[in-house]
Amino acid sequence: MKVTGQDRALNEELVQNARDLAGYKAYIPNLDPKVAGAEFVIGAYHYLWQVEKSFRISKHDLTARPIYHHQHESIEAHLSVVFAALAVAWRLGPSRGGH
Template identity: 30%
Template sequence: TEKRLVTYNPKLASKKKYEIAKQIEKARNLCYSQAKRSEYGDLGKYVNFIDEDGEKAKASINESMIEKELKFAGYNMLVTSEKDMDDIDIYNTYHNLWRIEESFRIMKSDLDARPVFLQKENSIKGHFLICYLAVLLERILQFKVLNNQYSTHQIMKFIRSFKVVKGESKYINVTASSEFIKEFEKITNLPLTNYYLTERQIRQIFNYKI
């Protein structure tokens, strides 16, 4: 009824072993200070408690549990009902789930989707539809144009900060220079770093198509 896929990540193993070492050190210090059992919390799994009834716990480090934790550090099991799905597809699908969560964070933080100061149902639906479309366009720009080389925060900062002021005959670009803008200009071939912009160049920027 299910398929199980076990993976191993060396970087995750190194990180996990470091965390285990810190927890063991805390557990040892609690043992030396004869701390109460309630003070151990999650660290209790690394300790053998001899006296369970007393206020003070007579404790010793559980070496077998530490050995087991270190042995399996870096391993992860994925369980799915997709029995016919290729292993690599299962792995990639699982590790792309965070992008869905990130998209919701973008709407909540960068796009200020909430709170919603609307009452009519159609207005509320319209509000979130615009937010979803904005996230979609931002994601297309991020992955298809910029090859995922820049974060959402950098892209949104550019969108909010890019400003021009209309002068007597030309537009003046008052946007602060950044590495992102310079790279974006190379990719799109748009005059984003020009100090003076003509009417034609402004139209070129607005009419740019991916």
């Protein structure tokens, strides 16, 4: 919506821009472009499915609960414990409760 005083109108330009971008997903890496160029970022994106699979495994197999931490250190500590447990379960193998 464009609001000018009492006047209100649909922002057609913004609507068209949203339609043009529908279906696209953008990632903005926090990497130094001099160190990690476009090829590196694109290559890392192709392995994103493995990261997502790890999260699905950790949530399912370890019955991970939602994280309600608010401080960066608490979040990192929680994820470290979850992934350490995932690594132990993976190492134990299927006969011992892991994969």
